[in-house]
Amino acid sequence: MSLPEELRFMKELQHLNKYFKKYKWKLILGFFIVLIARIFAILTPKFSGDMIKYVEDYLNNGGELSALKHQLLVTLLMLLGAALLSAFFTFLMRQMFIVVSRYMEADLKNEVYEQYQNLSLNFYKKNRTGDLMNRISEDVSKVRMYLGPAIMYGVTTVILFATVIPYMYYSAPELTLYVLIPLPILSVAIYQLSRMIHKRSTVVQQYLSHLSTFTQESFSGIGVIKAYGIEPQTYKNFEELSETNKDKNLDLVKVQAFFFPLMIALIGVSNLLVIYIGGKKYIDGSIPDLGVIVEFLIYVNMLTWPVASVGWITSLVQQAEASQKRINEFLNEKPDIVNHTKEHTPINGSIRFDKVTFTYEDTNITALKDISFEVNKGETLAIIGKTGSGKSTILELIGRLYDTTHGTISIDRTPIEKLNLKDLRTAIGYVPQEAFLFSDSIKENIKFGKKDASDEEVIAAAKNAVVHKNIVDFSKGYDTILGERGITLSGGQKQRVSIARAIIKDPQILLFDDSLSAVDTETEEEILSNLKNISADKTTILVSHRISSAKNADKIIILEEGEIIQQGNHEDLVKQPGYYQELYRKQLDEKEME
Missing domain, CATH: 3.40.50.300 (P-loop containing nucleotide triphosphate hydrolases)
Structure with missing residues (x-):
């Protein structure tokens, strides 16, 4: 049985409950500050009504003008004091809720970034950088608007309704009921509009991710774009994507545009009802003085922004829900590589592959097939082979960027999965191919x-x-x-x-993934000579296409389509007919021709 849409909405935002719990005391204090601010706010119409009442009594019954002036002055000062205190506590309210929302925003960004750090390489192969950036920036910003302004104004609205409406009903029950007639209409309209906003907000955020990805890739590849002279085509593609993004935003804005006109119209109706019904009640004596009507007019207009903000708040919450759903998709991702032990596991550096097979999940390509070899601490292993033979995959498996499909990798005779992941990677110095x-x-x-x-x-x-x-x-x-x-x-x-x-x-283990391919042979020899001294007590694995890089290694293995076809040292392999001997002769001839 599927959950109703409202419950699914609550389920997405429930992830944020831990942040509400973390800052609960500040939020509770903020709630009481709002309550105090609203109490002072609702006193101002009361004092305004009292002033009208004093003037009306004076005009109808006469009396001392000085006494009237005194009453008006005292009431005016009380009104001014209530307004200032309401403004002061409103300032404190904003400081409390908005500041807390910034703390929550920082916590959520840190949580998302930490999750990004924990996720495996497969995740980054499946997702684009622009989308990752959009979720930690734009989506988190949308959620912050829910955590701060939406909740602050939501609490303000609830407290204002809870204090103003009972007072209005106490003052003039029938008039209050007439004034509140537009509210049910407003509730139905908000419900319908909110559903549309929710759907369109999700689409807007998705297209914003597409746009971020495109621009990020364009800037990163600007050299290629200029070299191929495809600026016009790139611009055209961006323009089309930007136009689509604009259209989706306009679809959302068109729905949101219904809110404020609808609010103003309904508040206007309420004002007219106050004047018409209140006027009739005053004429027939049901309302004893004009001050009540003045109070009601001020209260109705005081409710204008809270009532109007219901739509805005609903819009913020719907957008936050759509964004939090996108954030949760990544937060709920489980890393392929998990640290199975928190205990410290020192690394010395001996490495053993025992019948290791590995298949890439995203391409379903089997990069290694039943590979077995061993390299001891202090030894250097060179790996040679054609492009795509699985050389880089061996280094990635040693760093546990992936786990094997079959077989076992052991370091210091301990299966690599049982080692502390941080200790393992701290013990490795890795120089990637790019x-x-x-x-x-x-x-x-x-x-x-x-x-x-x-x-x-x-x-x-x-x-x-x-x-x-x-x-x-x-x-x-x-x-x-x-x-x-x-x-x-x-x-x-x-x-x-x-x-x-x-x-x-x-480090205890040095991994070089064809990291000398862009240097000349003279520089290569100098670097290798330095590395030989540095790595005397380290385990070194050197991936290369050059015999010159591999010839001084203690062990050499030759890979072809994920399988070891030759292994030994330089002296043994140059004597054996096969790939190594052919490569040696070819590169020797090339060197002599230089």
């Missing part, structure tokens, strides 16, 4: 491997990665900013900065 550097200084990019590293350690790591001379040639040296607002390094420089980042970490 070096990624952050939009920060070169120094901070290197220190990413070790945040508390000294300048001397940074320079030493850069020297070992043979990039120090390039860095000092820049005008700002190690403080040179990379990325969007700084310089762009060459491919070889990026790789060497990434290598420095791994070296400075001083």
